[in-house]
Amino acid sequence: MPHRPLSLHAPRGSIAAEELRAGIDALLADHEGGVPLEFPAQVLAAAEAAAERSHSAPGRADRTDVPFVTLDPDSSTDLDQAMHLARTEAGFRVLYAIADVPSFVALDGPIDHEARRRGETLYLPDRRIPLHPEVLSEGAASLLPQQITPAFVWVLDLDESGEVVGIDLERALVRSVAKLAYDQVQEELDRGEGHPMMLLLQEIGALRTALESRRGGASLNVPEQEVVAEDGAVHLTWRRPHPIEDANAQLSLMTGMAAAQLMLEHGAGILRTMPPAEPAAVDRFRRQSEALGAPWPADQRYGDFLRSLDWRDPVHLALLNQATSLFRGASYAAFTRAEELPEDVEQSAIAAPYAHTTAPLRRLVDRFVLLVCHAHARGERPAPELLAALGEIPEAMQSTGVRAGNLERAALELVETAALAAWVGETMEATVIERREASGDGNGDGAPTRVEIQLSEPPVTAWVPMDAAPGERVRVRLDSVEPRARFVPADGAEPA
Structure with missing residues (x-):
C-alpha cells in the first residue's frame, strides 16, 4: 500500500x-x-x-x-x-x-x-x-x-x-x-x-x-x-x-x-x-522468510503474517521490504x-x-x-x-x-x-534488505553484486557494492554525498 x-x-x-x-x-x-x-x-x-x-x-x-x-x-x-x-x-x-x-x-x-x-x-x-x-x-x-x-x-x-x-x-x-x-x-x-x-x-x-x-x-x-x-x-x-x-x-x-x-x-x-500476487512471487517470499529465520507458517494468511512483523527487527525489516513484490500492478x-x-x-x-x-x-x-x-x-x-x-x-x-x-x-x-551531509566519513551499521547478483560477461563489464541497505539512523536506504544476505547486519562508510550519497563497505568488510 x-x-x-x-x-x-x-x-x-x-x-x-x-x-x-x-x-x-x-x-x-x-x-x-x-x-x-x-x-x-x-x-x-x-x-x-x-x-x-x-x-x-x-x-x-x-x-x-x-x-x-x-x-x-x-x-x-x-x-x-x-x-x-x-x-x-x-x-x-x-x-x-x-x-x-x-x-x-x-x-x-x-x-x-x-x-x-x-x-x-x-x-x-x-x-x-x-x-x-x-x-x-x-x-x-x-x-x-x-x-x-x-x-x-x-x-x-x-x-x-x-x-x-x-x-x-x-x-x-x-x-x-x-x-x-x-x-x-x-x-x-x-x-x-x-x-x-x-x-x-x-x-x-x-x-x-x-x-x-x-x-x-x-x-x-x-x-x-x-x-x-x-x-x-x-x-x-x-x-x-x-x-x-x-x-x-x-x-x-x-x-x-x-x-x-x-x-x-x-x-x-x-x-x-x-x-493477485503471482504464485512465483508468493513462493519466493515464503522461501525468503525461511532463509531469514522468520518462516511464514503454511496455515497463516499472508496479511496476518505481514501484520505480525515489526520493522524494528532487522530480519522483519528485510521481509517487509521483500513483501512489496506482492503489491504490484x-x-x-x-x-x-x-x-x-x-x-x-x-x-x-x-x-x-x-x-x-x-x-x-x-x-x-x-x-x-x-x-x-x-x-x-x-x-x-x-x-x-x-x-x-x-x-x-x-x-x-x-x-x-x-x-x-x-x-x-x-x-x-x-x-x-x-540529511547525510554531516555523516561523510562516518561508519554506520545497516540492515541488508535486498541483494542483486552481478551482471555482465564476467570480465568486469556490467554491474557488480550489490546490496540495498536500510540505515536506522538516519533512516535512509542506499545501494552498496558488496555481497551480503538479506537480513544481515553490515557496516558501511559514507564516502561522499556529491552528486548523491555513496556508501562503501567499512574497513574489514569485503566489497563485492
Missing part, C-alpha cells in the same frame, strides 16, 4: 529549511515542463466564482445539525472527510461526509480540465502542489470546522461484527464541529480518555481490521519518514503511525468497498484494482456496462472490490466515483456526459501518477543527501 509522503518540520528562517527549499525549487524547474506549478487565470477565476456561489440546492439534505468531526494531521487544511459515528441496537451507524467537489467543479469546465492535467495533489517535503485552487481545496470546499459545506454523505449501517449491512449516499449540507488531530487524539486515548467519537472509531476500526484479516486483506506495517530542519542541518526521523490512524484508514477502506459494491451492482463506475478499471468489467475486480491487497472515493480534494478519480455512486444510490442511470468521461480518467491517473512518483523520489533523494 502507498505510504504518506515526507513532510518538513522546520522553524521559519531555518538555514537548512531555506537550502532545502532552494533545492526543491531547482528540482521543480527541471521538471517544469511536466509539473503544473501555477493555475491559469481562467481556472483561478472559475474557482473564485464557485467559492462565492450558493451551494444550497433542491434535493440536498440538511445535515448541519449532525455534529461531524474531522481527524487529520494537525496542520492539514484540505479536509476531505468528516465523520459521525453512533451505536445502534443492531451495531453502528457511520455517517461519512466527503467534500462535494463536483458542486464546485463543473464537468468539462476549466477547473475540471486543469484537474485532469494534474491528477492529484503533489506532496513534496516542503510544499504541496494542489489538485485544485486553494480557495476551494483549503477554503470553500474543505470540511473546515464551523463552516457549512456541501458534502456527499455516506450512510453506512454496520452489524455488531462491523460488517456493512446497509449503504446509502446523499448530497447534503454539513457542518464539522471540531478539527481533531492524530497526535492529540492518540495521547488522550492512551490516557483512557478521549472524544466519544474517537472511542467509537477505535472500536469500529478494530472490528474492521478483524474482518480484513478474515477475508485475507493485507498491508505493510512500516514506519514513515519525516524531515526535520534545524538551523544548518536537515535530519530524517522515523514516524510510526498511531493506532487511531489505522482505525481511521479502516473507515476510508470500508467506504471505498461500499462504493465498489454500488458500482458493481449497477454496472458503471471506476474500480481501483490490483491483481495497481491500476484503475472504468466500465459503463457489466460486459466491460475486468476479469478480476478485486484489489488484492484489500481482498475485496474497492474504489477511491474519500479524497476528492486531492485525487481526481474520487470526484467521478462519487457522482456515479450518487446516481446509483438514487436508482438513476449516470448522466451520459459523466459516463463518457469515465474512460478518460484511468489514463489521466496513470500518467500523472508516474510523474508525481518520479518527482517525489527525486525529492526524497535530495533530502536524504542533505
Whole structure:
C-alpha cells in the first residue's frame, strides 16, 4: 500500500529549511515542463466564482445539525472527510461526509480540465502542489470546522461484527464541529480518555481490521519518514503511525468497498484494482522468510503474517521490504456496462472490490466515483456526459501518477543527501534488505553484486557494492554525498 509522503518540520528562517527549499525549487524547474506549478487565470477565476456561489440546492439534505468531526494531521487544511459515528441496537451507524467537489467543479469546465492535467495533489517535503485552487481545496470546499459545506454523505449501517449491512449516499449540507488531530487524539486515548467519537472509531476500526484479516486483506506495517530542519542541518526521523490512524484508514477502506459494491451492482463506475500476487512471487517470499529465520507458517494468511512483523527487527525489516513484490500492478478499471468489467475486480491487497472515493480534494478519480455512486444510490442511470468521461480518467491517473512518483523520489533523494551531509566519513551499521547478483560477461563489464541497505539512523536506504544476505547486519562508510550519497563497505568488510 502507498505510504504518506515526507513532510518538513522546520522553524521559519531555518538555514537548512531555506537550502532545502532552494533545492526543491531547482528540482521543480527541471521538471517544469511536466509539473503544473501555477493555475491559469481562467481556472483561478472559475474557482473564485464557485467559492462565492450558493451551494444550497433542491434535493440536498440538511445535515448541519449532525455534529461531524474531522481527524487529520494537525496542520492539514484540505479536509476531505468528516465523520459521525453512533451505536445502534443492531451495531453502528457511520455517517461519512466527503467534500462535494463536483458542486464546485463543473464537468468539462476549466477547473475540471486543469484537474485532469494534474491528477492529484503533489506532496513534496516542503510544499504541496494542489489538485485544485486553494480557495476551494483549503477554503470553500474543505470540511473546515464551523463552516457549512456541501458534502456527499455516506450512510453506512454496520452489524455488531462491523460488517456493512446497509449503504446509502446523499448530497447534503454539513457542518464539522471540531478539527481533531492524530497526535492529540492518540495521547488522550492512551490516557483512557478521549472524544466519544474517537472511542467509537477505535472500536469500529478494530472490528474492521478483524474482518480484513478474515477475508485475507493485507498491508505493510512500516514506519514513515519525516524531515526535520534545524538551523544548518536537515535530519530524517522515523514516524510510526498511531493506532487511531489505522482505525481511521479502516473507515476510508470500508467506504471505498461500499462504493465498489454500488458500482458493481449497477454496472458503471471506476474500480481501483490490483491483481493477485503471482504464485512465483508468493513462493519466493515464503522461501525468503525461511532463509531469514522468520518462516511464514503454511496455515497463516499472508496479511496476518505481514501484520505480525515489526520493522524494528532487522530480519522483519528485510521481509517487509521483500513483501512489496506482492503489491504490484495497481491500476484503475472504468466500465459503463457489466460486459466491460475486468476479469478480476478485486484489489488484492484489500481482498475485496474497492474504489477511491474519500479524497476528492486531492485525487481526481474520487470526484467521478462519487457522482456515479450518487446516481446509483438514487436508482438513476449516470448522466451520459459523466459516463463518457469515465474512460478518460484511468489514463489521466496513470500518467500523472508516474510523474508525481518520479518527482517525489527525486525529492526524497535530495533530502536524504542533505540529511547525510554531516555523516561523510562516518561508519554506520545497516540492515541488508535486498541483494542483486552481478551482471555482465564476467570480465568486469556490467554491474557488480550489490546490496540495498536500510540505515536506522538516519533512516535512509542506499545501494552498496558488496555481497551480503538479506537480513544481515553490515557496516558501511559514507564516502561522499556529491552528486548523491555513496556508501562503501567499512574497513574489514569485503566489497563485492
